[in-house]
Structures are given as structure tokens and as C-alpha cells.
Amino acid sequence: MEQVQGALSGALSGPRPGSWPGSRHRPVVIGICGAQGSGKSTLAQTVQARCAAERLASAVLSLDDLYLTHAERQALARHVHPLLATRGVPGTHDIALGLDVLDGLEAGGPVALPRFDKARDDRVSEHDWPIVGPGCQVLVLEGWCLGAFPQRTRELAEPVNALEAGEDPDGRWRRWVNDMLGDSYQRLFARIDRLVLLAAPGFEVVHRWRSEQERDLAARAGPDDKVMSEAQIARFIAHYERITRAILAEMPARADLVVRLDRDRRPQAVEAR
Template structure:
């Protein structure tokens, strides 16, 4: 809460945005909920929005897959979110609300009907914004030349997909990330643990899934996280030097070291 109070002291005229970045399964949603609960206990009006809730619809991603690159059918990488929608939410909160918060149903792989989005009333003081690539910077062109895994080597041999994703990250995403007042990084010990963490998430999803919901197999999870590997590795390499708070996690997601600026 130190980051929250510090931000509140400097931005009384609008809601402060606390950004939480971390690899898949690192505990971003859990931390966001904990911050919201603490805010409630201190009578600070708050809301939580995930970058995942800004995913383009299934149909929109299918169109990208057809028109730009087949790998864009898979949600997650920059270019598969509706960033304009996220900026509209922030603008609405700054204007005083009320604001409807988008929601995405991962089991259906599609956006929830707008009629079912929760409404945040006027007076929101803190928005907790969380996402796996939140605050990430684009890579240099030279860093995109070599594939980082079999997915890139086999399905993006000419680098068109990763260059397009990198361009998206360097454009509209930076306008959204510029609205973050405090950036928190949940730093995994390495990308190698992400498969196990994401598999645990999928088991939780499977326990709640209905008969028509989509749940990934182990092979599908491995392919899924390969889409995220390049940017996740880049985040772990460079973001600790600039994040306002870095929580270094062990392989079981327990905090080992907390570093603050």
C-alpha cells in the first residue's frame, strides 16, 4: 500500500493507476485483489482492470489471423487487445465516472457481453491495472532477427509476426502504459517456470468450466505460452531496473526479495 499512498498524495485530482506486471501465473490477479481489499479497508474507492479484459473479440482476432498473420488468432500478444477501449476506461474514470469495466471470458475465448460489464460508480480513487506485458518496451529491430523458440522458427520464419507485434507494443500500448503512476513487477525466477504456473491456472479454469467452455491440454499450454516468451524474457531482463517496486519470486511464487524505489 506504500505505492498507493505515495501516488495518492501526488494525484488528488484524478484516480491513480497502479500497474502490476508479471508472467502468466505469477499472481497478478491475486495481488490486485489484495490491493483492492486493502483499499476497501481504508475506505479508498478502487477498481481492478486486467489487460486480459481488453482482448479483442474472437471474431476480431480471426480477422487479424486472416489479414495479418495466422499467429494472431491466439490472444495475448500486443495487437490482440483493444487499447482504445482501455484508454476510454481511463478517460471515463478521470472524468468522474460512472464507467463500465470490460470483461473477457477465457473459457469461451471471447469478450463478455457489454450488458454484463460491472459498473464503477463516481469517485474512484485507485485503479489497479494488471497484465503480463504491462509497461513493457518494444525491442530493437536487431533483437527480432533470431527466433527465441520453435514456434517463432517454424511459424514465423521471416519474422513478420514478431515485427508486427513489436510495432504494436511501441505504438498504442505505450500510450496506455504512460498512464501508469506506479509500476510493480512480480519477477519470475526465469521463463522456465511459466509453463508450470500457467498449467496451474488452467486446472483452476477447468474446475469452473462449463460443458461448452474451452480448456487447454498440456501441449496446447506449451504452444500458448510460446507466444509470450520473447516479451516475457525481455521484461525480466530490463524492467527490474525501472519498476517502482520489484517482488522477486521463487519457483513456488513466494516472494524472496522486495526492491523498491
């Protein structure tokens, strides 16, 4: 990770609050994109530690923490497509909430950061959201599809896996998800100043990585919490296969920093632009 930390130094030693045109308080936003289990949270913590060493006030927000509530996703499943009951794809996040957080930080704070409880599959009560004090200088924003572009319509025609073939045969779900990605998500992604991609060696490793995450979750879960089986994990990650493959194909050419990982998540190469 030393190579990664060194490459990020430029972003952290860049403009400070007060030097951004038209905004006295605007924090530098570092976006971290990576497939499930690729180490986004670990890298976010590393960036925070580096910020502390540089005496920069920082905060971390995950795209996961912007998930719609369980009830809201159930409503989408009833009215748009049944596959939207599963959290994660574009359209299942409250992007307006994320933009409100960024606006609040730009205004100088303090700001409450949303939190989502994956074991309960629901948003944490607002009373329990952590507060970021005034003067946040660096915001680390991380998510599995952060910075992704929508696909062209013709690219959506053929299903990429059994889930799409069997449960979205007419392509309605994937077209809707693609439309969402091309709309409000691009407004959120436009606020990113530096985009970091943790590039998996291929989609095939994602199941193993996600299984490791689930085991960690199970170790902390209570008796009423929801933890997925291996079969459920396979179905779960199938929802993200299309966009993950598209990211791995095109994002390395435009991300500010690309960290190429091996199957054990060890950095094999770091490419800065």
C-alpha cells in the same frame, strides 16, 4: 505478502483526487506486471483490500479484459498473420477501449469495465460488464506485458523458440507485434503512476504456473467451454516468451516495486524505488 503490502502503502497514501494538476477526479493507477500465473490477480485483490482499509474507492482492470473479440482476432489472423488468432500478444487487445475506461474514470464515472471470458475465448456481453461508480480513487491495472518496452529491430532477427522458427520464419509476426507494443500500448502504459513487477525466477517456470491456472479454469468451466491441454499450454506460452524474457531482463531496473518470486510464487525479495 506483508512486505509487498507495506511497500505499496506509499502509493496508496500518495496524492488523492483533487491534488492532480488539471484533473479533479483522476485516480492513482497502480500497474502490476508479471508472467502468466505469477499472482497478478491475487496481488490486485490484496491492493483492493488495502484500499478498502484506507477508505479508498478502487477498481481492478486486467489487460486480458481488453482482448479483441474472437471474430476480430480471426480477421487479424487472415489479414496480418495466422499466429494472431491466439490472444495475448500486443495487437490482440482493444487499447482504445482501455483508454476510454481511464478517460471515463478521470471524468468522474460511472464507467463500465470490460470483461473477457477465457473459457469461451471471447468478450463478455457489454450488458454484463460491472459498473464502477463515480469517484474511483485507485485503479489497479494488471497484465502480463504491462509496462513493457518494444525491442530494437536487430533483437527481433533470431527466433527465441520453435514457434517463432517454424511459424514466423521471416519475422513478420514478431515485427508486427513489436510495432504494436511501441505504439498505442505505450499510450496506455504512460497512464500508470506506480509500476509493480512480479519477477519470475525465469521463463522456465511459466508453463507450470499456467498449467495450474488452467486446472482452476477447468474446475469452473461448463461443458461447452474451452480448456487447454498440456501441449496446447506449451504452444500458448511460446507466443509470450520473447516479451516475457525481455521484461525479466530490463524491467527490474525501472519498476517502482520489484517482487522477486521463487518457483512456488513465494516472495523472496522486495525492492522499492
